[in-house]
Amino acid sequence: MTVTSPSTAYPVSPRNRVKRVHERGSYDRTSVHAILDAAMLCHVSYVLDGQPYCTPTLHWREGETLYWHGSSASRMLRHLTQGVAACLTVSHLDGLVLARSGFNHSANYRSAMCFGTARIVEDPAEKAEALRAVVDRFYPERTASLRPITPQEAKATTVIGMRIEEASAKVRAKGVADDPEDIGHPVWAGVLPVRTLIGAAQPCPHVPEGLARPEMLAAYAEGRALDEALLETQRRYEEAVS
């Protein structure tokens, strides 16, 4: 495994250079990883016969490799045996920004775009590890308490891996940015923050009385922000596998 210092930056090329509002962009691994790790949901773009597809899926990160998975029947996966160019993007919407001109209306957000070659994980050891990680990265140590995976289930699941070749992060996190001459315009302006929160757990009706939610799920406490819970479970996962 190549050890890459998280303090270094991704190389910059025309592919990942942030062009629009470029002062919001950065290329350091720490910034990109923080945005990726704070989300479960990503969108992956790939091309099939010239047609672009934008597919939502769950992802996780191990060092500089992103993983996602799907059934073996998936349209995208059947075409990946050679490895295909892909772009995986994670975005968090953090606020709606209402300015005094239409032009300065904006949003607060964090996004990371990652470029690389997506490939099917064929190596049995890497695949077995990934099938554990897809659970344990989100729910610490949970695999050990589950009914073990069957060979048929493993066969029916395709895991995709993509080493991040280039990436960029883009963040807007501030208040209204009006033109100075508009400040006196008599209209309300400000930020409406938004946050994705965890609700009250809904136990399966078949969970026997007395079988409590395990302590290892404490990260997902009711009312907590999902991005914080996911950052915490990623840290725990990294500690567990290191």
Added chain:
Amino acid sequence: MTVTSPSTAYPVSPRNRVKRVHERGSYDRTSVHAILDAAMLCHVSYVLDGQPYCTPTLHWREGETLYWHGSSASRMLRHLTQGVAACLTVSHLDGLVLARSGFNHSANYRSAMCFGTARIVEDPAEKAEALRAVVDRFYPERTASLRPITPQEAKATTVIGMRIEEASAKVRAKGVADDPEDIGHPVWAGVLPVRTLIGAAQPCPHVPEGLARPEMLAAYAEGRALDEALLETQRRYEEAVS
């Protein structure tokens, strides 16, 4: 303008047919529109020199046309003058589903994938209307109270439009779906719901005392779910333009 009954379904082709867990898929316009309209953030995929890009942006819908916008400098937009194949996807994460086997772990979600040809909106009337809509679709009647847009601002903004040629919706909204023989396995199972909520408004410090938040922003009340607010403002927008 072509009037399309929202009760009809999109045509189904290999491009938009839902293959993975196909029983979660549907093609009716009402389902697709409800998912699109409940979000501000989308991801657009397009191809440039064989490389796929997955770009997060804000979108809105007018009938069967999706719009998004960006500065004229944007990488994507410069290549759109002829119109390019694009795929615009909206996804809502609604819950984390913890089952008794790794294989049956899942997520509750709503997603819509839309296919079409993205084109730059060149017609001055359509563009002027879009620059009003990008504000008023989200913030009812707000344009009328803003400092008017300048010709330079209009020139610096590129609006993209895409008629939806094909689309699909995919929804999972239920509890744990374990194999019957796993129900007795002694591990906690259930759903952790997640929801994106609006926080307390943060007024710009330059807003004069006594200038209240206008009633027309009531849809974005503190503690309300963002998807509900966006569905309400879309309804108001459709009533205003009809």
